[in-house]
Amino acid sequence: MSHRIIEDPRGRLIDRELSWLAFNERVLELAEDTEIPLLERCRFLAIFSSNLDDFYMIRVATLKRKIESGSTKANTAGYSPTQLMSEIALKTNELLQRQSISFHDVILPHLRKYGIELAAWSSLDEDERNAVNKVFHTKIFPVLTPLAVDPSHPFPYISGLSLNLAVVVTKPDSEEDLFARVKVPSNLPRFVETGKVGVRRFVPLEEVIIANLHELFQGMEIKDHYTFRLTRNADLELEEEDSEDLLASMEQELLRRKFGPPVRLEVDRDIAPELLVTLMDELNVKAEDVSRYKEPLDLTGLHQIADIDLPELRFEPFRNQVAQDLREVDPDVPDSFFDAIRRREILVHHPYESFTSSVVRFLESAAADPQVLAIKQTLYRTSGDSPVVQSLIEAAEAGKQVLAVIEIRARFDELANVRWARKLEDAGVHVVYGLIGFKTHAKLSLVVRQETNGIRRYVHIGTGNYNPKTARTYEDFGLFSSDPVLGEDVNKLFNQLSGFAPQTAFTRLLVAPRTMRSGLLERIDREVTNHKAGKPTFIRMKLNSILDEEFVEALYKASMAGVSIDLIVRGICAIRPGVPGVSENIRARSILGRFLEHSRIFHFANGGADEIYIGSADLMHRNLDRRVESLVQITQGDHKRFLIGALDSYMSNEFVRWELESGGKWVEVKTNEAGERLKDFHASAIAWYRTRE
Numbered sequence: 136m137s138h139r140i141i142e143d144p145r146g147r148l149i150d151r152e153l154s155w156l157a158f159n160e161r162v163l164e165l166a167e168d169t170e171i172p173l174l175e176r177c178r179f180l181a182i183f184s185s186n187l188d189d190f191y192m193i194r195v196a197t198l199k200r201k202i203e204s205g206s207t208k209a210n211t212a213g214y215s216p217t218q219l220m221s222e223i224a225l226k227t228n229e230l231l232q233r234q235s236i237s238f239h240d241v242i243l244p245h246l247r248k249y250g251i252e253l254a255a256w257s258s259l260d261e262d263e264r265n266a267v268n269k270v271f272h273t274k275i276f277p278v279l280t281p282l283a284v285d286p287s288h289p290f291p292y293i294s295g296l297s298l299n300l301a302v303v304v305t306k307p308d309s310e311e312d313l314f315a316r317v318k319v320p321s322n323l324p325r326f327v328e329t330g331k332v333g334v335r336r337f338v339p340l341e342e343v344i345i346a347n348l349h350e351l352f353q354g355m356e357i358k359d360h361y362t363f364r365l366t367r368n369a370d371l372e373l374e375e376e377d378s379e380d381l382l383a384s385m386e387q388e389l390l391r392r393k394f395g396p397p398v399r400l401e402v403d404r405d406i407a408p409e410l411l412v413t414l415m416d417e418l419n420v421k422a423e424d425v426s427r428y429k430e431p432l433d434l435t436g437l438h439q440i441a442d443i444d445l446p447e448l449r450f451e452p453f454r455n456q457v458a459q460d461l462r463e464v465d466p467d468v469p470d471s472f473f474d475a476i477r478r479r480e481i482l483v484h485h486p487y488e489s490f491t492s493s494v495v496r497f498l499e500s501a502a503a504d505p506q507v508l509a510i511k512q513t514l515y516r517t518s519g520d521s522p523v524v525q526s527l528i529e530a531a532e533a534g535k536q537v538l539a540v541i542e543i544r545a546r547f548d549e550l551a552n553v554r555w556a557r558k559l560e561d562a563g564v565h566v567v568y569g570l571i572g573f574k575t576h577a578k579l580s581l582v583v584r585q586e587t588n589g590i591r592r593y594v595h596i597g598t599g600n601y602n603p604k605t606a607r608t609y610e611d612f613g614l615f616s617s618d619p620v621l622g623e624d625v626n627k628l629f630n631q632l633s634g635f636a637p638q639t640a641f642t643r644l645l646v647a648p649r650t651m652r653s654g655l656l657e658r659i660d661r662e663v664t665n666h667k668a669g670k671p672t673f674i675r676m677k678l679n680s681i682l683d684e685e686f687v688e689a690l691y692k693a694s695m696a697g698v699s700i701d702l703i704v705r706g707i708c709a710i711r712p713g714v715p716g717v718s719e720n721i722r723a724r725s726i727l728g729r730f731l732e733h734s735r736i737f738h739f740a741n742g743g744a745d746e747i748y749i750g751s752a753d754l755m756h757r758n759l760d761r762r763v764e765s766l767v768q769i770t771q772g773d774h775k776r777f778l779i780g781a782l783d784s785y786m787s788n789e790f791v792r793w794e795l796e797s798g799g800k801w802v803e804v805k806t807n808e809a810g811e812r813l814k815d816f817h818a819s820a821i822a823w824y825r826t827r828e
Contacts, residue, residue, distance in 0.1 A: 140691045140717055144213030147711070149799045151212070151682055152194055152219060154707045156226045157801050159186045161727050161793055163230060164803055167237050170812065173245050174448040175729070178441035180238060184434040187227070188296060188366060191399045195223060196368035199398055211684055212709070224423040235428045249448060251440065252336040253326065253431075256346045259338065263329040264346075267338060270327055271347050275320070279344065281351045284314040290417040291316050295367035295395065298433050300341060301410060303359040304352050312358065314413065317344060317351065319362075325436025335443065339431045361406045363414055364432045368395030401426045401433070450729050453821055455607075456828055458488040464496070469504035472496060473584060473617075476593055481615040482774045484781075485599065486730060487824040490606035494580075494613060495522045497595055501582040502530035508590075509536035509583040511629045513575055514555065516600040523601045524555055528562040536583075537564045540632045542575045567633050573648065575632060576758065577765040578613075578751050581625050592622030596767045598734040598749055609733040612749050614767055614774075618643070621767065632763065647752055647764035652685070655754075658739045658746065659689045663696045670742040673699040675782050677736040680707040681754040694720040703785045704795075705732045707755075713797040723795040726785060729817040737766065738782055747778050790816040 141147035165171060166179035201216040209215050214222065243253055259267065281302070282291040293299060298319040303312050319341045326337035341362050348357050400420045402411060404427045415425065446452065460481040465471040475481065483493045499522070501507045510530050517523055531537040541556045560566050568575075578597035583590060599611030616622070624644045631639055639646075645654040659674060666672040674693060681687070681702065687710050690700055695717060702708065702723040712721040726732055737748040750766030752758045769775050784790075791813045793801040806812055 140688060140695070141714070144209065144211055146714070148212040148684065148687060148709045149711060150210065150214055150219065150222075151707055151709060152190075152198070152223055153212075153226065153799070154682075154709060155190060155194065156223065156230070157799070158706045158725075159183055159190070160230055161725060161801060161803070162186060163234060163237070165727060166234070167241070168805075170805075172448050172450055173242070173249065174441045174443060174445065175450055176242060177246075177437045180234060180242065181435050181437040181441065183230075183234060184437075187230075188435070191366045192295070192369035195220075196370050196395070196398045198223070199368070199396075220423065228426060231426055231428045234434065238434065239429060246440075249445065250334045251443065251445075252334060253440070254329070254336050254338050256338055256342040259329060259336075260331075263331050263336065266330040267327055267343055268347065271343050271350075275323060275340070275343060276347070276350060278320050278323070279317060279351060282316045282318075284316070293365045293397075293418065294318075295365060295369060296433075297321060298341060298362060298364050300344060300348075301361045301363055301414060302348060302352070302357065303410065304355040304357055306355060313355075315352065317348075319344060325433070325439050337440070341431070359407060359410065361403055361410060362430060362432050363403075363406075364401040365397055365418060365420075366399040366401075368398055370395075397424070399424050399426060401428075403430045403432065404428055451818075451821075453486075455486055455489045456824060457492045458483045459827065461493060461496075464492075466496065469500040470506070472500040473504070473582075473593055476615045476617050477591075480618065480771050480774065482769075482771075482777065483613045483615070485606045485611045485613070486608060487820060490603055491522075493615070494595060494597070494601065494606075495526070495603060497582070497593075497615065498523055498526040498580065501584075501593075502526040502533065502535070504584070506586065507535060507582055507584050509538070509581075511538040511540075511579075511581040511583075511626075512601070513540045513542070513577055513579045513632075514601060515542045515576055515578070516605070517555070517602045521555070521601075522603060524559065527559060527564055531559075531563040538629065538633055539564050539566050540575050540629070541566055541568060565633070572761070574757075574762045576751050576762040577628070577646075579625055579628065579765065581622070581629060591617060592619070592626060593617050594622055594625045596621075596625070596750070596765065598751055608730055610730045612734045612736075612778075614749065614769070618770075628763075628765065643768045643770070645748060645750075645766040645768075647758060647762055648760050651752060651764060651766060652759045655737065656685070656689055658737075658741075659686075659693055661741070662698045662739060663693050665740070665742045666696055666698050671740045672697075672742075673701070673738075673740045675701045675703075675736075675738040675786070676754075677703040677732075677734060677782065677785060679705050679733065679735065679753045682707050682709045683754045683756050683759060684709075686754045690721060691717050694718045701782075701786050703732075703782070708795060711797050711799065712795055718797070722786075724786070725793040725795070725801060726790070726816050727793070728791075728815060735766075736778055736782060738779065745775055745779065747775050749778070784816070784820075788813075790814050790819065792816070 139147060162179055162183045166176045166183060198216055198220055202220060207215050284290050300317040302315045302317060304315060305312060323340060325340055327340055327343050329336045329338060345360055397418050397420050400418060402425060458481060461475055464475050501510050510527060512527060527537050527539055539559050556566050580595040582593040584593060594616050595613055597611060597613035599609050621643045624641045627639045628646060641650060645651040662672045662674055681704055690710060694700055698720060700721045704723055704725055708723055710723060712718050712723045735750055735752060739746045747769040748766040749769060752764035752766060758764050769778060791805050793803050795801050
């Protein structure tokens with residue numbers, strides 16, 4: 136854009152980090168929602184906590200690096216690093232207080248009504264203490280290592296996200312306070328069950344350790360103890376251009392990650408001031424980096440409670456189904472799956488339709504079929520016991536040509552992906568790591584098959600990862616096709632990733648970093664032109680995030696021209712809808728709940744011809760300019776109608792949702808004008824799919 140429609144940056148853009156915190160606030164509101172089953176609310180509290188951990192490890196860590204380097208330049212939303220850090224600290228502590236109130240004042244009392252108690256050690260009876268102490272001596276005590284701090288023992292290294300006990304002790308013949316640290320084992324259950332008959336009673340693991348500190352410090356007087364938890368910078372800084380072996384460099388960088396600088400210290404709200412000062416000094420943490428709230432710390436452990444088998448406190452059991460076009464596939468006949476794809480393109484919708492009977496079976500069929508000559512596959516994130524990886528290994532062992540493009544820089548999955556890369560290489564798979572300077576985020580699978588009439592290519596293009604476990608809870612689309620045009624596109628893209636083909640042109644694909652930005656901007660501009668010509672116009676996008684400034688400006692321009700724009704955004708949204716004279720024609724909403732909305736859909740009216748794309752990309756600079764991403768055009772009429780219907784549902788006012796106001800606040804809409812509770816989107820989708828069984 137040659138000029139900005141709104142000059143004031145804070146009036147033009149919602150800051151990325153503050154928008155992310157607003158997203159996590161919506162997750163917290165799910166935990167606060169009394170209409171959601173109780174154990175699921177516990178899970179949302181755990182998700183809120185783990186989200187916040189990730190945010191601090193990466194986003195806040197990056198911001199703190201800017202502050203430490205002396206940067207004072209305001210970002211595109213008008214915040215200097217110190218201003219933004221101050222806003223983040225205030226908002227984080229506000230959210231943590233809400234989480235604490237929800238947990239202690241609402242969730243815990245409700246759990247007790249159903250015979251589930253998270254109890255303090257002091258409330259246990261003698262039998263319970265004896266039972267828990269037995270667990271302590273047999274399972275906990277052997278793995279504990281108390282570390283003293285004195286002239287011969289420097290302050291110990293505190294690993295990121297570990298829960299720790301700060302213990303103050305004295306010797307019997309001395310009044311000098313001595314400090315020690317005990318790490319709470321992360322590989323043991325977060326809560327220890329007491330075994331009390333007639334109730335499921337749990338006590339936090341750290342309280343069991345505290346009750347037995349005398350076993351660790353025999354002959355010493357325990358004067359005081361507090362829990363604390365440290366978050367460290369976990370953002371990797373891999374210099375790819377200077378690396379001769381990217382895999383080995385990543386392994387070294389993962390080792391360095393453990394020693395990243397601190398970015399947040401969590402402590403109990405009643406910690407002694409002098410002990411907090413000691414911790415802050417030893418850990419080099421500032422006051423704005425301290426989060427104080429009522430114990431227990433680290434509520435990510437609430438997944439353990441959410442997993443308790445009490446169906447009446449959980450979402451109604453859900454069983455996905457085989458996609459209609461795959462129901463006649465014979466799993467014992469590899470050609471049966473390919474025959475189904477030859478008949479027509481197949482669109483699958485996870486988790487409502489099975490990932491295993493579609494994507495996994497596609498690759499298993501390819502590995503087993505003697506007519507398959509080659510398989511090419513991207514892997515960004517996958518599961519620990521991945522049947523996808525196993526299929527690639529079996530195919531290579533059967534003599535097929537197998538290429539795996541593994542993104543070893545996939546955040547927080549780096550170590551797993553390094554291990555998969557080594558395992559695949561050992562099996563004879565050709566493993567590559569994409570293009571230097573670009574993460575490979577596109578979700579692609581290509582099968583090359585020898586058939587009677589010659590070579591035929593079969594492809595799968597998805598919006599989500601090749602991960603059977605997350606496919607049970609992540610909402611995503613996938614397209615199977617034997618279209619020669621699309622097969623040629625995908626083959627060209629794999630050639631880019633494994634070799635040299637910088638000037639490749641595509642037909643059904645928009646590919647980042649080459650054609651996606653320009654292609655989508657052209658389609659936005661086309662809607663403006665069509666509107667001026669009196670043709671049907673609108674833009675609808677379902678995304679995880681919209682942040683890229685060029686797209687924000689383009690959508691403002693389209694809105695000002697009169698184009699109707701609907702955005703369904705799960706996470707970050709920098710755009711301000713409803714600003715008079717600028718974005719009055721833009722609406723933004725968010726759907727959160729049982730499933731994580733992960734698919735990306737782009738729908739342009741195109742003068743009444745409905746142009747629709749699905750794929751892996753969000754409208755963020757990193758996706759458009761620093762990743763290999765793909766969007767595939769949907770051409771089959773029934774698939775276009777299905778996706779249009781899906782977008783209609785997302786924009787329907789029948790469902791609980793959050794709507795974004797021009798001031799940047801997300802407002803939850805739970806009831807209609809008559810005060811009646813709106814329907815849950817995911818429950819309604821499950822019910823709709825059941826009618827198709």
